[in-house]
Amino acid sequence: MALLINHCPVRWHAIYHSHWTALQYDQQSITYQQLDQLLSALQRQLLTQINLTTPPSMVRLACIASNGIELLLMQLLCVRVGWLFCPLNPRFTATELSQRLAVLNTPYCWIENEQDADSLPTSSPQLQIDFELLLSNLHEQASSSIAVTTNISTSAITLTPLLIEPEQACNIIFTSGSSGFPKAIVHNYRNHFFSALGSQRLIPLASQDHNLLSLPLFHIGGYATVLRTVIAGACIHLTTYPLTVALLQQHRITHLSLVSTQLIRLLADPLFNAKQSAIKHVLLGGSAFSEEHLTALAARGFHYHLSYGSTEMASQIATSDNSSQLQVLPYREIKTHRGEIYITGETRFIGYFRDNAIHKIAAEEWVASGDLGTLKQHKLSIIGRKDRQFISGGENIQPEEIERVCLQYGRVKQAYICPTKDQQYGQRIALFVLFSDSTQFDLDCQQLKHYLGQKLISFKQPDHYLAWPLKLANNQALKVPKQVFLDSLSKQGLT
Structure with a gap:
């Protein structure tokens, strides 16, 4: 029986697949039936602290925490009851957190580390949640396997489907703010449901799969990972340990998402190969990946997917299938205008949160992505960010183009281009580069300079x-x- 869009996904699986493992948190396993119990218990705690006269769609739960079972429960509960889950990066400075809290303007804030609360200039009362009490109930059940079996079977029979409103807003996630103050993006469950369905086209998830949550929940990539997994009835893995090959093998991870640094670290271990792991799919995103590392990943037998996505589109927009060719996923629509990518579709966000309200945009409206690219027969090529482009001597410079060429050079691990002031050309090119061996930087730079001289026209050479x-x-x-990078340029007198 297929999960319906207007049903709480956790309750659905608690009824029809109660014994399936929903969550693995280091050594703790939680079934869908137990996860459903946890959400109900958490809801009871919060209802004693939240003004029940406030419409659910205006209850905003600001959560300042790193990935953990507590934060994941808050996310899933908001989907269930129609509150707005508002995760914030706990590594932000007090100023950065205060700016975002001012936008959210909510009396409900949960802070994982209470000692951090004193540094926030906010008078908002903190939500008090006894997560130890919630989890202790599971530990008591686990002490008797017979009792657990009895409880699960009895509870599963008495549970009834829990209807939700898929059009109701369920989260506010801030953009990265790379080109100004971050925007507060609002999605509803419908956006995430169709995002998950479209992702299944190239990266299928099934009930026996184990998806590692390696991206933060305050980023759309982490948020989407959780809902994709729950909607599929698969198992989410949370861990407090560093990402290693041993961890992937021990927990038999089948799906994981990586940024460039994580991939480089895993490839350094010769035991990272498909034959010695359960990994079926590796999703790569966040930045450019070198040809060397993609070739190594394929040579070790992994099925990988490069991904282009955005907060506005509930994560993935276009994804590759064991290649560099991006395919536009189902339920997403893309067009280009004057080189810029415009986006819409079932996964497109519903509006912005500002001035204490959700400002919705029309369902048919196209949104400018800020990215430059080309589209041919549902195949997407990304050129770079529009706001990173600069002019040198009258010529357009697209930093990502130069960075991609740098990453094709075998010894380059990471590359980043910045403009510098120049008296003759207005702006010129500075390249920050990380080599695989840091002991011979000057020699590597000379060889890279020679390589780029053969690959790039003169005005594009750093x-x-x-x-x-x-x-x-x-x-x-x-x-x-x-x-x-800008601070580093300034220190060296190049700005």
């Missing part, structure tokens, strides 16, 4: 070769923090 900032050496963010 003038300055700069070492990758140390603070980004182990960066696992989905997007490169542009300000770090």
Whole structure:
């Protein structure tokens, strides 16, 4: 029986697939029936603290926390009851958090680490949630396997379907803010449901699959991972341990999403290969990936997918299938105008949150992505960000084009282009580069310069070769923090 869009997905599986494993948190396993119980218990706790006269669609739960079972429960509960899940990066500075909290303007804030609350200049009362009490009930059930079996079978019979309103808003996720203050993007469950269905076309998820949550829930990629998995009735894996080959093997992970830094680290381990793992699909996103690493991934037998997506489109828009050719996924629509990509479809967000209200946009409206690209017969090619393009001596420079050529050079692990001021040309090109061996930077730069001289026209060749900032050496963010590079240029007198 297929899951219907107007049914709570957790309750659905709790009724029809109660014994299936929904969540694996290190050594703790939770079935869909148990997950349903946890959500009901969490709802009871929160209802004692939330003004019940407030319409559900205006109850905004600001959550400042890293990935964990607590945050995941908050996400799924908001889908169930129609509240707005508003996750925020706990690594933000107090100023960054305060700016976003000011936009959300909510009296309901849950902070994972209570000691961090004092640094936030907000008078909002904090939600008090006893997660230990919630989880202790599961531990008590697990102490007797007979009791667990009895409870599950009895409860599954008495559970009734739980209807939800798929058109009602269920989350607010902020964009990265790479080109100005981040926007507060609002989705409804319908957006995520069709996002999951479209993703299934190239990356099928089934009940026996295990999907590792390796991306943060405050990013649309992490949020979508959870709902894709739950809608499919598969198992979400949460872990407090570093991402290693041993962890992937131990938990028999079948699906995982990686950014470039994570992939590079895994490829450094010779045991990272398809024959010695259960991995069926590797989704790659967030930044450019070098040809060397993609070739190595394929040579080790992995089925990989490059992905182009956005917060506005509930994660994936176009995805490749063991190649670099991006295919527009079902339920998404794309067109280009003057080189810029415009997006709409079933997965497109419903509006922006500002001035204490959801400002909806028309269902048929196309939204400018800010990305440049070409589209031919549902095949999408990405040129780069419109706001990163700059002019040097009258010529358009697209940084991503140069970065892609750099990544084709075997020893380059990461590359990032910035414009620098130039008296003659207005702006010229600075290249930040990370080589696989940091002990011979000057020699590597000379060889890379020679390589780029053969691959790029002269006005696209970098003038300055700069070492990758140390603070980004182990960066696992989905997007490169542009300000770090600008600060480095400023220190070197190049701005």
